[in-house]
Amino acid sequence: MNIETVDEIIDKYRCEASYLIQIMLDIQSENHWLPNEALIRVSEKLEVPVARIQHIATFYKAFSLVPKGRHRVHICMGTACHVRGARRILDIVQDLTGIKPGETDLEMKYSLETVNCLGCCALGPVMEVDGKVHGKVIPGKAGDVLNKYE
Amino acid sequence: MSAITLEIDGNKVQVTDGMTVLEAADNAGIFIPTLCHHDKLEPFGGCRLCIVEVEERGWTKMVVSCVYLAAEGLVVRTRSDKVDRIRKTILELLLAHAPDAEVLKELAQEYGADKDRFEKDPSFCIHCGLCVRYCAEVKQKFAVGFVDRGIRKEISFIPEIAARECNACKECFPLCPTSYLQAAFVLTESLAFPAQQKKSE
Structure with a gap:
């Protein structure tokens, strides 16, 4: 900057x-x-x-003092998403990106974060990429969501 | 500035309006333990150890005397069973962070606090804020500040400012009740400006 x-x-x-x-x-x-x-x-x-x-x-959690990737991936861990398998979505995303929540990959492509509720529980499990909400994510499709972003 | 009269531990004490209960007690020669109070600094209310029982219009309540203003007719008790019990717990919580701090050990003996009551979490800093506030209010250098929040809150030197100001000052060192400040400074020094360290030796 x-x-x-x-x-x-x-x-x-x-x-x-x-x-x-x-x-x-x-x-x-x-x-x-x-x-x-x-x-x-x-x-x-x-x-x-x-x-x-x-x-x-x-x-404030909104600020970061370390570089963040181009795409911010938020995975909802709220109660509704949790019972609908948010943990598995998180595991898949961790495997695909190779990073844990709070981390950024070496290519600076993704920053992964868990959040506690995005407020659209009916869509659970929810993942949010760059502010866009992807609802009813099934573990097999999490990769497809990530691949939409370059 | 009008004078007000209050009662501390049965003694009538006269102070000027705007003084805190802690200052009033100090004026009357009554000792209230505190870890975060400093005459040159604004009241902070960080350590909560100066808690006292006050009685006003028939109601009693527990207040932190370093931030509670003295008022006409106030009845203050600096040592009661309740006060002692609260201070004991506060000390036990502080000891979980800094089990070897001399000031805490002395107070623990006085109040019968058990240093092993809570699981140890040796962060060594007890967040009294003396260093941070002294640097900001008295020296106006802002070389040390708090970072993060809640259970992860800690003090942190700003390396750029510390490299310039701290070696010549170090006035905050004797203020720290646990000596953690010195450790934090040495760490910053060796990470950020080790060359200066060699020079001063």
């Missing part, structure tokens, strides 16, 4: 410290993670200590 993009985002919020979290969220959605240089830049321009930014970045 280049520093100009970070500056643009900061300027959009008129350098106001009260918009700190919004700025961090914008950087996160632009870049999928928060690089150290970007945070230092935000700290300088908003005059907020890096320690405070780091506290916020580690506090």
Whole structure:
């Protein structure tokens, strides 16, 4: 992520410290993670200590301080999905991608995460890729869902 | 600033408005144990050890004295069975994190706390926030801060700032009740700026 993009985002919020979290969220959605240089830049321009930014970045699960893959795979582990076999979907996805929840593969293609409920329990088991919900996934078809993304 | 009168352990104490119960007790020479209070810092209410029983208009309740403002006619009891029991449990929980901290061991003896009551989880930091707040409020360097949350919360030095500021200051070192801060600093130093370490030797 280049520093100009970070500056643009900061300027959009008129350098106001009260918009700190919004700025961090914008950087996160632009870049999928928060690089150290970007945070230092935000700290300088908003005059907020890096320690405070780091506290916020580690506090909220929406932020990541490590690089994320191009596609974010979320597998629902909520009660409804769980009883409909979410565990098996997770196992299949782990086998196919070779990564565990919280990790990113070496090609930076997928980042895998488990979530506790996506709010569409009638569609369980649910997996979400890049914000798009795939419902009623059967273990044999999980690979097909992943293959749609390059 | 008007004066208010309250009663602490049976003694009439006069303090100015806006003071906390802990400060009022301190003024009257009554000792309340605390691990996160520091005269130069804003009240934090982190360790909960300064808990006392207060009675106001016939009602008693347990409050943390370092963040509870003194009020006219307040009756405070700094040692009662209930207070002692709560402090004992708090100490036992803190000892699960830092079983060898001298301050904790002394207090444990006083309150009869058993250091082995809870399963050990030696994170060594008890989250008193003294280092973090001292660096932010007194020194205004923000070289150390909290990261993560809940049971994973810990202190973390910002290597770029620590490399610049810490070797000349280290004023937070004696504040730490468990010595974990020093360990965290040495770790940051050896990972992020080992060259300086050699120079200072």
